Amino acid sequence: MQEGLASERRAESGRALLVRLTAKGHKYRxxxxxxxxxxxxxxxxxxxxxxxxxxxxxxxVVAELKL
Known part of the structure; x- marks a missing residue:
C-alpha cells in the first residue's frame, strides 16, 4: 500500500482480502x-x-455529527 504501513493479499477464493500491518505499520501504531x-x-x-x-x-457529540 502507498505508505508501506500495510500489505494486502487476495484470498485463494478471490472473495476476501487479507490486510496486515507491515513492520513499518507496527512501529507507526x-x-x-x-x-x-x-x-x-x-x-x-x-x-x-x-x-x-x-x-x-x-x-x-462531535463524533456523532459525521462531519
Whole structure:
C-alpha cells in the first residue's frame, strides 16, 4: 500500500482480502499509542474528573455529527 504501513493479499477464493500491518505499520501504531497515552496523561494532570467527563461527552457529540 502507498505508505508501506500495510500489505494486502487476495484470498485463494478471490472473495476476501487479507490486510496486515507491515513492520513499518507496527512501529507507526506503537508510536501513535505512545502519543495518545502521553496526551491522556497530560489531560489528567490539568483537568478534574468532572472536566474529563464533560470533555468525553462533548467529543462523543462531535463524533456523532459525521462531519
Amino acid at each position: 506503537e508510536r501513535l499509542i505512545k502519543e495518545r497515552r502521553a496526551a491522556e496523561e497530560k489531560l489528567r494532570e490539568v483537568l478534574t474528573l468532572e472536566e474529563i467527563a464533560s470533555l468525553l461527552g462533548l467529543l462523543k
